[in-house]
Amino acid sequence: MRMFQEGKKLVVGMVHLHPLPGSPRFDGNLDEVAEAALEDALALADEGVDALLVENYGDVPYLTRKLPLLTVVAMAHIVDLIKSKIVIPLGINVQFDAYEAELVIATVCKGNFVRIEGFVDTLITDTGLVTPCAAECLRLRRQGGGEKVAIWADVQVKETQPIGNRNIVAAAVAAAKNLADAIIVTGSATGSAPAAKTLKEVKAAVDRPVLVGSGLTPENAPELLAIADGAIVGTALKTGGRIDRRKVRRLMEVIRKL
Template identity: 40%
Template sequence: MFGTELPIIGSIALGPLPGSPRFGGELGAVVDAALEDARVLEAGGVDAVSLENMGDAPFFATQVPAETVASFARVLGEVRRRTDLPIGVNVLRNDGRAALAIALAFGGNFVRVNVLSEVFATDQGLIEGIGAELMRVRRIIGAERIAVFGDVHVKHATPLLARPIAESALDLVERGLADALVVSGARTGSPPTLEDLTDARRAGPVVIGSGLTAENAGMLLAAADGAIVASTLRPGGDLSKRVEPGRVEELMQVVRGMRS
């Protein structure tokens, strides 16, 4: 999909969409901000981008309303018109079916699902894995080309049953049918441990889901297969701010030096 080793996926954190508490009244402004971030990320050399509705907090647990799906699709469609990079979709908190539908309709390449397997206590309440439904829907609607990235021990959550991450990762691949595993720290901007990356990677390809920086990339990427990057590309790690070109270029310089 990415055509390179150690692919870096630049995250485009969407501003509040219509219907969310902090929506500013102009969807066009959300589109413009997403397009600017996409432009800067591509110019800086990232290998893909991924959109998520980060501005919509507090999030619905499992199913977002129609206005969110429609607005998200509008933004992704505009981004797709302006880039040939692979595009991912993450509809927070855990609406994998909406993400899959948006990706299929507008040329997305992968979706990220926070809770594909197991049960997690989150700030949205208990969320159960949706793998059984999602993988059947993917087959029914002819979306097998769209990869599913599943989080292992997802951030901002605690598994209801404490299990070693290696066991959770193996089940996510063998029983949840995840195409890749996302491993994060405890919160947005927090890096995963090397131990967690190494243990999860025994089950399948691992993508770092948070906390990668130019300073720790050499260490963390040695134990992973790629990364989704958001906080470090913005001033102060503030996801409501625009991506800064210098931050993208600094990270990508390190990554290019690691590629054989």
């Protein structure tokens, strides 16, 4: 399924899952988690986003790389449910940088892409150190027969501190060299946008689609999407923790005019 098209800006809506089994805040009702996720997914699809990205957003504090099997299976169940009800592309993001879980869920549930935070960066997170996983990730994808699953790689992702003095442009070049299918650029924190200057530099340096990974709003969309090929949007589309159709509609109206 071809996702990036000349002249069109790809809009990916986040489906933020409530806490899953195996995480500290799970309330014991997986059916309610699944129902809320499906409602948000359908709202995003109905209002015209081009793709969805399902994330275990409520599982804070996040484990790095390894999750309980119970959590992975529960997430796969919800992804499969959403996939059965929508026709637009679907991606998987398992926090934090749990590339094995992402690729397995995407392969089994016929997802289209995964988002990987530590593809080429060594990162300090709130709950541990993450080292680059590009080599392992690509081998796992080949082993599982999931070559159709695209890898979207963050570079120096939000809410982390990269180790070393390599700048974000060099990190993006490394991600492209190591076969990432798209590059994601974020601000420093959830809800903060990357600088237009940074987006320009990354876009000029790589031969891959470049996406805004955080902080896109109707106000800054014209500037940022004049540079980037698309955006992943979550916080700006929510009210009270749930998808707000009016906010989705407003953002899509702005983007369609670009």
